[in-house]
Amino acid sequence: MNDLDSFLNFLCKIQPLSPEGQDAILSLCSQVPIAKNQNLQDIGQKCHTIYFVKEGLARIFYLKDGIEVTEYFAFENDLIIRAESLFRDKPSTKAIQALENTVFIGIPAEALFSLFDQFAEIERLFRKIIEQAYVNTVIRMEAIQFHPAEERYAQLLAEKPNLIQRISLKHIASYLGITQVSLSRIRAAVR
Template sequence: MKDEVVEKVISIFNSIHPVSENLKEKIFEGSDVIQIKKKNLLLDIGETSKYIFFIYKGALRSYYLDQEGKDNTSWFLFENELAISVFSFFSQKPSFEALEGLDDCILLRLSFAKLQKLYLEFPEFNYIGRILTEQYYIRSEEKANALRMLSAKERYLQLLERYPEIIQRVSLGHIATYLGITQHTLSRIRAKV
C-alpha cells in the first residue's frame, strides 16, 4: 500500500519539478501511511500540528469554532491534495482549527522535522514546496475574495465548478458554513440552480 501511495505523491511532485530517485527514497523512508475513520480528527483545536498529510483516498474538512462555539468549515480537501493547518504547522504553535475526516481516509503523513530535513538535503524539494505553498495561498485568497465580492449563489456555483461531486460527499450543513450562509439559504439557492 505504501508504495502505491508514495508513487501517487511523487507523480504530483514530478508535475511541478522532476524528483530524483534519492529524494523519492527519502520521502518513502521518512513518511508513513495512516488510516482514519469518518468523523475522526487528524488535528484538534489547541493541538500543535506536527504533520502534513497527502490525501490518497477520502476527504477532510478544516473547521474552527466561532465566538458562540459553532463550528464553521474553512476548507474541503479531497484526493491528491495536501492537508495541513498552515499556521500551526509552520509556526509550531497550537492550532485554532481542526482537521476532520469526512470519509474513511488513507493518508501519507510526513512530520514537520522530516520535511525540514528534506528541504535542507534537497534544494529541488524547496522549489516543489514553494509552488505547493503558492497554490495553497492562491486558494486562500480566492476564498477570501469570493466571500467579499461574490453573492452566495456565485460562491455556491464556484464551489460546484471546483468540486462537482461535493454534494454527494459533504453534508449541506458543512457546505453552508463554508460558503458563509445558513443551510436554509443554501437550500433556496439549490432550488433555483
C-alpha cells in the same frame, strides 16, 4: 507497485524529482487511516506534520460561538495542514476531520524541512505546493468578500462537481459562509 507510488507521481507532476529525492521523501511518508467523522488533529493541538489526502475526504474547521465553521475541504492529493500552527509552533484553534473513511499521507515537517538543504528540488516542490495553497486561500477569501453566495456556490460546483454527493449540506453551507436555509434556496434556484 508501492502504495505511495500514485502520491509520488502526483508530486513529480508538480516538480520533477531525482530518484534520490523521491526516496528521501518516501522514507518520511507514513499512511494514517482515520475513520469517518473522526479528527486527525484536534483543536488545541500543535501541528507538526504535513498531510495529504491519499483516499477519502477531509475538512479543516473551527468553532465560532460554539458552531462549527468549515474553512477548507481536501480531496484526494490535496494538502491539508494547519499552517498557522505549523509555521508558528503554536496550538491551533482549528481541527482536521475525516468526512469519509480517509487515508492521509503524513510527512513530519521538521524532517522534511531538513531535506531542503540536501535537495533543492524538494524545497522547490514544497514551495510550489505552499504557494498554490496560499493562492487558493486568497481566492477563497476574496470570493467571500466580493461575491454573492450564489456565485460562490456555482464556482464550488464548477470546481468540485462531485461535492454535493460527498459532503453534507451543513458543511457546504458553513464553507460558503451562509445558513443551510440559504443554501437550500440557492440550490432550488439552480435546478
